[in-house]
Amino acid sequence: MQNRSGSASIAGDERSSRVAFTVNGDRRELTLDNRTTLLDTLREHLGLIGAKKGCDHGQCGSCTVLLEGRRVKSCLIFAVTLDDCSITTVEGLAGPDRLSPLQEAFVAQDAFQCGYCTPGQLCSARGVLDELAEGWPSAVTEDLTGVVRPTDAEIRERMAGNLCRCGAYPHIVAAIRETAGER
Amino acid sequence: MSAGAVGRAHPRLEGPEKVTGTARYAVEYPLEDVTYGWAVPAAAVRGRITRIDPDPALAVPGVLAVLHHGNAPRLSPDVEPELYLLQDPAVHYRGQLVALVVAESIEAAREGARQVRIDYDTEPHSTVLTADHPGLYRPEKVNPSYPTDTSEGDFDAAFDAAEVRVDATYRTPAYHNNPMEPHATTAQWRDGRLLVHDSNQGSTAVQAALAELFGIPRDSVRVISEHVGGGFGSKGYPKAAVVLASLAARQVDRPVRLALTRQQLFGPIGYRTPTIQRVRLGSDADGRIAAICHDAISQTSTITEFAEQTAVYTRSMYAAPHRRTTHRLVRLDVPTPFWMRAPGECPGAYALESAMDELASACGIDPIELRVRNEPTVDPDQGHPFSSRNLVACLIRGARRFGWGDRDPRPGARREGRWLVGTGVAGASYPARARASAATATALPDGGYLVRINATDIGTGARTALWQIAADALDVPPERVTIRIGDSDLPPAGVAGGSMGTASWSWALTRACQELRDRLGHHSGSLPPEGLTVAASTADEIRAQKPMARYAYGAHFVEVRVDAETGEVRVSRMLGVFAVGRVVNPTTARSQLIGGMTMGISMALHEEGLLDERYGDWVNHDFATYHIAGCADVEQIEAEWVAEEDSDLNPTGVKGLGEIGIVGSAAAIANAVRHATGVRVRDLPIRLEKLAGSSSFT
Ligand code: FES
Ligand code: FES
Numbered sequence: 001m002q003n004r005s006g007s008a009s010i011a012g013d014e015r016s017s018r019v020a021f022t023v024n025g026d027r028r029e030l031t032l033d034n035r036t037t038l039l040d041t042l043r044e045h046l047g048l049i050g051a052k053k054g055c056d057h058g059q060c061g062s063c064t065v066l067l068e069g070r071r072v073k074s075c076l077i078f079a080v081t082l083d084d085c086s087i088t089t090v091e092g093l094a095g096p097d098r099l100s101p102l103q104e105a106f107v108a109q110d111a112f113q114c115g116y117c118t119p120g121q122l123c124s125a126r127g128v129l130d131e132l133a134e135g136w137p138s139a140v141t142e143d144l145t146g147v148v149r150p151t152d153a154e155i156r157e158r159m160a161g162n163l164c165r166c167g168a169y170p171h172i173v174a175a176i177r178e179t180a181g182e183r
Numbered sequence: 184m185s186a187g188a189v190g191r192a193h194p195r196l197e198g199p200e201k202v203t204g205t206a207r208y209a210v211e212y213p214l215e216d217v218t219y220g221w222a223v224p225a226a227a228v229r230g231r232i233t234r235i236d237p238d239p240a241l242a243v244p245g246v247l248a249v250l251h252h253g254n255a256p257r258l259s260p261d262v263e264p265e266l267y268l269l270q271d272p273a274v275h276y277r278g279q280l281v282a283l284v285v286a287e288s289i290e291a292a293r294e295g296a297r298q299v300r301i302d303y304d305t306e307p308h309s310t311v312l313t314a315d316h317p318g319l320y321r322p323e324k325v326n327p328s329y330p331t332d333t334s335e336g337d338f339d340a341a342f343d344a345a346e347v348r349v350d351a352t353y354r355t356p357a358y359h360n361n362p363m364e365p366h367a368t369t370a371q372w373r374d375g376r377l378l379v380h381d382s383n384q385g386s387t388a389v390q391a392a393l394a395e396l397f398g399i400p401r402d403s404v405r406v407i408s409e410h411v412g413g414g415f416g417s418k419g420y421p422k423a424a425v426v427l428a429s430l431a432a433r434q435v436d437r438p439v440r441l442a443l444t445r446q447q448l449f450g451p452i453g454y455r456t457p458t459i460q461r462v463r464l465g466s467d468a469d470g471r472i473a474a475i476c477h478d479a480i481s482q483t484s485t486i487t488e489f490a491e492q493t494a495v496y497t498r499s500m501y502a503a504p505h506r507r508t509t510h511r512l513v514r515l516d517v518p519t520p521f522w523m524r525a526p527g528e529c530p531g532a533y534a535l536e537s538a539m540d541e542l543a544s545a546c547g548i549d550p551i552e553l554r555v556r557n558e559p560t561v562d563p564d565q566g567h568p569f570s571s572r573n574l575v576a577c578l579i580r581g582a583r584r585f586g587w588g589d590r591d592p593r594p595g596a597r598r599e600g601r602w603l604v605g606t607g608v609a610g611a612s613y614p615a616r617a618r619a620s621a622a623t624a625t626a627l628p629d630g631g632y633l634v635r636i637n638a639t640d641i642g643t644g645a646r647t648a649l650w651q652i653a654a655d656a657l658d659v660p661p662e663r664v665t666i667r668i669g670d671s672d673l674p675p676a677g678v679a680g681g682s683m684g685t686a687s688w689s690w691a692l693t694r695a696c697q698e699l700r701d702r703l704g705h706h707s708g709s710l711p712p713e714g715l716t717v718a719a720s721t722a723d724e725i726r727a728q729k730p731m732a733r734y735a736y737g738a739h740f741v742e743v744r745v746d747a748e749t750g751e752v753r754v755s756r757m758l759g760v761f762a763v764g765r766v767v768n769p770t771t772a773r774s775q776l777i778g779g780m781t782m783g784i785s786m787a788l789h790e791e792g793l794l795d796e797r798y799g800d801w802v803n804h805d806f807a808t809y810h811i812a813g814c815a816d817v818e819q820i821e822a823e824w825v826a827e828e829d830s831d832l833n834p835t836g837v838k839g840l841g842e843i844g845i846v847g848s849a850a851a852i853a854n855a856v857r858h859a860t861g862v863r864v865r866d867l868p869i870r871l872e873k874l875a876g877s878s879s880f881t
Pocket of ligand 2: 113115117165168642
């Protein structure tokens with residue numbers, strides 16, 4: 001039952017667009033189906049399989065990456081809308097020859113089991129650390145005028161969008177707290 | 184064993200890959216010419232497909248094929264009804280995967296799946312489990328092969344004569360496994376051989392099933408499962424994705440990637456059956472139980488029978504001379520339920536451990552003391568001695584660590600601002616078993632060792648634990664040992680399930696390593712370039728095990744606070760103390776135990792499959808509507824263990840950790856909620872309206 005319309009290529013017509021953005025510091029130029037999400041672009045077109053597909057509906061956080069430094073769910077973003085944007089995935093968190101302190105803390109604290117939610121947790125955690133450093137309050141921040149401290153309650157609240165069915169939450173919180181230099 | 188790797192904390196071996204995004208899961212292997220599958224679920228509950236029109240789907244640019252019962256490659260009908268996919272037009276439940284679209288891209292496959300037109304002849308359906316369903320029957324056995332009913336003494340007379348009686352019915356809803364990685368497969372055929380990268384809990388079984396389904400020799404099938412994103416039972420047996428992908432790859436003669444969608448994980452891959460459980464306890468005024476009865480009702484499908492062993496937990500847990508357990512089942516027009524973390528023990532313990540709490544209240548004695556008073560000396564079910572039984576040790580240690588001693592037993596007595604605070608306890612047990620496995624150990628000329636076994640690490644830490652065990656068995660530093668798992672080309676081994684993984688696999692590995700050491704002791708001169716390899720199998724040894732009651736035990740302690748206005752429940756503290764034999768790697772052991780306990784919080788407070796009777800399907804089939812515990816739901820959770828040496832288990836003395844953490848956890852939470860509020864919730868989950876709406880709520 002082969003497709004009678006022949007060639008499957010859909011490039012070069014109104015269903016696709018050219019887009020150029022930066023991923024982990026590398027400039028990428030692609031022609032993509034307009035329906036292709038950032039998540040599928042990373043996984044199926046760029047060979048960056050770190051970001052995971054846990055739900056494809058913005059409900060689990062396993063596809064979390066950083067877009068212009070802020071955490072986003074890459075399954076909810078059409079890649080063709082990202083012209084000239086800068087994206088960081090889990091593959092871009094480590095230094096050239098060693099893990100970042102956050103990644104080291106995840107390993108040391110055993111902040112994962114199956115590891116499937118882990119790239120999303122890490123990118124989300126990276127975003128949380130930056131948000132805390134910039135003093136962004138959250139729903140559980142008590143003093144909205146002072147410095148926001150990386151307490152367990154703050155971290156738990158801010159990481160609530162990243163589900164982990166293995167239940168590594170306390171270790172994830174510990175790893176983030178350790179990286180934030182608290183206690 | 185001078186190396187002493189066992190018992191030492193070690194970060195998991197694949198940690199660096201998992202935190203850099205380089206660990207490859209089933210649909211993440213680079214491939215030329217790959218295509219994508221998208222499964223199509225049935226929109227009818229019960230009936231037959233009368234017509235499939237693939238043309239609108241085939242008109243979608245990029246769509247290559249639409250597979251369905253009319254054109255899919257043929258499978259052997261004798262393997263497993265669940266896996267007899269795309270072979271006949273019958274529809275047994277809504278959501279059954281009845282077609283598969285293959286396309287050049289994910290987007291085209293998804294659009295194609297939306298365009299497949301299917302007409303059905305439908306029949307009336309029955310999808311709701313009730314205690315008086317006319318279809319109730321007594322199955323021949325319950326999962327996996329326990330007797331359906333048991334009875335000893337005269338329960339009815341003893342219950343009637345008891346001074347204190349508890350007679351309560353508990354209900355649990357359908358629970359969905361929801362591993363974060365969906366069931367996913369990459370399949371490719373080459374020269375009549377089938378290669379699949381698949382997400383499962385045991386690829387030896389997947390290899391066997393595929394070989395039989397496609398009628399090819401086993402060694403023509405290779406299944407690789409290097410990293411698996413969780414399973415919790417749902418990947419313990421081959422499921423739809425691997426069969427559909429293999430069919431499709433044959434049809435289009437190109438590699439196919441297929442990941443089920445999150446929505447498709449609420450049905451075709453199994454779930455925990457809803458249960459209706461009546462528990463009766465009759466005791467004297469001091470809480471000594473004379474009569475115990477557990478009657479469990481659950482559901483199965485019209486495709487095949489799965490009978491959850493819900494009441495089996497009650498057979499061996501507490502002493503009582505008069506005892507009875509029964510299981511009844513109904514065949515409904517629903518997907519087939521299957522294993523979910525501690526099938527049987529998990530829902531069963533919720534009922535029994537809740538009933539124990541009710542009995543403690545009725546007798547006016549402390550719930551820990553009640554359990555101590557009903558501690559059996561031999562297994563009440565079979566009369567066998569226990570290989571070890573440290574439930575009481577767990578309770579006592581946990582009580583001390585938790586600060587149970589100064590508890591005011593009166594319900595609703597502790598208030599802190601807007602919160603009602605309460606504490607609860609529950610016991611836990613889970614069988615400690617092992618399955619036959621094979622392994623090889625190789626001494627290499629460079630002084631290194633290679634051990635091989637088709638174990639699967641679904642996040643348990645098995646790879647790391649086995650590596651530690653092999654090093655000790657070889658009596659070398661672990662750095663000299665390389666371990667290979669997760670590939671059906673390796674020596675065959677059982678699944679990562681039933682808390683049997685480490686016990687089974689380490690047994691075979693240990694034997695292979697011991698035998699290798701022996702051989703090396705007699706070997707003179709240098710080793711050949713390929714090294715010296717010995718193989719071992721544990722089939723005979725496991726068959727020869729003497730009958731004994733082998734169980735892991737545990738005790739859960741929970742503090743909850745309940746919002747006095749809204750009924751919102753928060754678990755402030757949770758402590759689990761376990762007796763699990765030898766702990767190989769404290770790091771990964773702790774993770775597994777708190778993971779089970781966290782799933783217990785989820786079960787007690789959040790998860791519930793809500794069935795719409797009209798459509799015979801769960802309406803909440805995604806993470807937005809089927810809630811699992813999130814980071815903010817877990818405030819303080821700790822797991823620890825008592826020292827336990829048990830020489831009647833296996834060479835390493837391990838009992839398994841995968842399920843014991845969830846067993847009893849939901850009861851401990853329900854018991855704490857009752858202590859906080861005075862409201863006993865007998866139907867999970869404990870949603871706020873069950874508390875705020877109750878007249879006894881303060
Ligand atoms: S895959 Fe994007 S949120 Fe789940
Ligand atoms: S580590 Fe398995 S889902 Fe988080």
